[in-house]
Amino acid sequence: MAHTTEEVLAGLTELVTDETGIAADQVSLEKSFTDDLDIDSISMMTIVVNAEEKFDVKIPDDEVKNLTTVGEAVEFITKAQA
Amino acid sequence: MSPLRQSTGSPYTRILGLGAARGDTAVSNDEVAGPIDSSDEWIRQRTGVIERKRSSAHEGVIDLAERAAKEAQEKSGISPSDIGAVIVATISNPVQTPSLASLLAHRIGVAPAAAYDISAACAGYTYGIAQADALIRSGAASHVLVVGAEKLSELVEPTDRSISFLLGDGAGAAVVGPSDTIGIGPTIWGSDGSKWDAVGMNKPLKAAFEDREGGYPTLRQDGQAVFRWAVWEMAKVAKEALEVSGVSVEELTAFVPHQANMRIIDEFAKQLGLPESVLIARDIETTGNTSAASIPLAMHRLLEEHPGASGGLALQIGFGAGLVFGAQVVTLP
Numbered sequence: 001m002a003h004t005t006e007e008v009l010a011g012l013t014e015l016v017t018d019e020t021g022i023a024a025d026q027v028s029l030e031k032s033f034t035d036d037l038d039i040d041s042i043s044m045m046t047i048v049v050n051a052e053e054k055f056d057v058k059i060p061d062d063e064v065k066n067l068t069t070v071g072e073a074v075e076f077i078t079k080a081q082a
Numbered sequence: 083m084s085p086l087r088q089s090t091g092s093p094y095t096r097i098l099g100l101g102a103a104r105g106d107t108a109v110s111n112d113e114v115a116g117p118i119d120s121s122d123e124w125i126r127q128r129t130g131v132i133e134r135k136r137s138s139a140h141e142g143v144i145d146l147a148e149r150a151a152k153e154a155q156e157k158s159g160i161s162p163s164d165i166g167a168v169i170v171a172t173i174s175n176p177v178q179t180p181s182l183a184s185l186l187a188h189r190i191g192v193a194p195a196a197a198y199d200i201s202a203a204c205a206g207y208t209y210g211i212a213q214a215d216a217l218i219r220s221g222a223a224s225h226v227l228v229v230g231a232e233k234l235s236e237l238v239e240p241t242d243r244s245i246s247f248l249l250g251d252g253a254g255a256a257v258v259g260p261s262d263t264i265g266i267g268p269t270i271w272g273s274d275g276s277k278w279d280a281v282g283m284n285k286p287l288k289a290a291f292e293d294r295e296g297g298y299p300t301l302r303q304d305g306q307a308v309f310r311w312a313v314w315e316m317a318k319v320a321k322e323a324l325e326v327s328g329v330s331v332e333e334l335t336a337f338v339p340h341q342a343n344m345r346i347i348d349e350f351a352k353q354l355g356l357p358e359s360v361l362i363a364r365d366i367e368t369t370g371n372t373s374a375a376s377i378p379l380a381m382h383r384l385l386e387e388h389p390g391a392s393g394g395l396a397l398q399i400g401f402g403a404g405l406v407f408g409a410q411v412v413t414l415p
Binding site: 040041042044045046048049061064065 | 127128304305306307309310313314343345350
């Protein structure tokens with residue numbers, strides 16, 4: 001069953017927290033992965049691969065570059081589940 | 083007419099001896115950080131590299147290969163005349179032809195051994211071990227010298243943030259020969275040319291020649307794409323190599339992956355579920371990424387630091403430009 005936007009945000013937040021140790025309350029839709037959360041490209045890729053597994057979606061390499069904010073990632077994953 | 087004959091060799095093979103040579107100059111993170119607007123801390127955090135070894139101008143890739151090869155030959159306890167083939171894995175032969183291998187064979191006194199180079203980038207050494215094993219078992223050679231040799235400092239662009247600052251110079255060598263027991267498991271190897279441009283030279287030689295101001299071709303990579311492939315796709319390859327060898331992670335003494343980036347090595351170990359008892363080669367910390375040379379260099383160091391590991395089983399895996407990959411379980415010499 002497809003996850004709701006809220007569920008995707010909660011799940012993604014968990015992955016970000018696991019990978020980087022960033023507090024969950026710091027992760028919100030408008031935050032930029034690189035500029036606000038200071039997540040480097042390697043951690044980003046680890047989060048992407050874990051998100052693919054968690055939400056059963058494919059996030060191609062080319063698409064990762066477009067996912068600047070948490071909100072964009074949540075939107076992509078939510079749509080990709082459909 | 084008499085019937086055609088085919089050769090057969092020893093049924094089993096193993097690595098008899100290893101040799102190592104690193105560039106003669108230690109280059110610190112501070113020395114490479116300036117042109118990429120970076121810092122020692124940034125490089126350490128993202129790559130685990132503290133320094134890389136690079137060769138000074140008078141030390142060529144052939145000199146590194148010669149040092150490593152001589153040590154491997156001496157440690158293997160065989161005489162140079164026993165070596166029937168020399169395989170050099172490299173991407174830094176300064177000329178497109180002739181091969182580095184034929185010059186190396188001459189320099190170390192093993193001519194007229196067969197000699198050729200292979201172009202499989204960071205997987206080159208594992209390709210070489212696969213070939214050595216096959217050549218010996220088929221009877222094409224009794225002993226084979228496999229060398230990974232690189233002078234990557236000649237292929238770097240100081241302002242490149244994707245790979246240049248990681249690269250080092252060195253050569254690692256192995257003498258492979260007949261054995262009473264199985265010392266080299268089946269190789270899992272392959273390629274994925276759909277990612278041909280994910281890592282490699284930034285332009286062809288001719289283009290560089292025609293655009294004199296653009297400079298010599300240098301190495302580049304799409305780090306994110308390579309990282310994903312190197313960890314999650316290669317973890318599958320590594321597991322397959324264990325499976326076909328009939329070896330579990332608990333039975334391994336060591337894990338010796340290509341030294342591309344410490345973060346790849348860490349994530350790799352996590353994906354494979356390696357127990358704490360398995361020694362993990364982390365030579366990249368002070369040697370840098372030396373492409374085809376990195377696995378034998380890392381294994382050589384691991385054995386120097388843990389002599390008791392000799393005789394144990396090691397999983398080695400190389401992966402890189404092509405993209406290409408190769409993995410096998412070997413008995414540590």
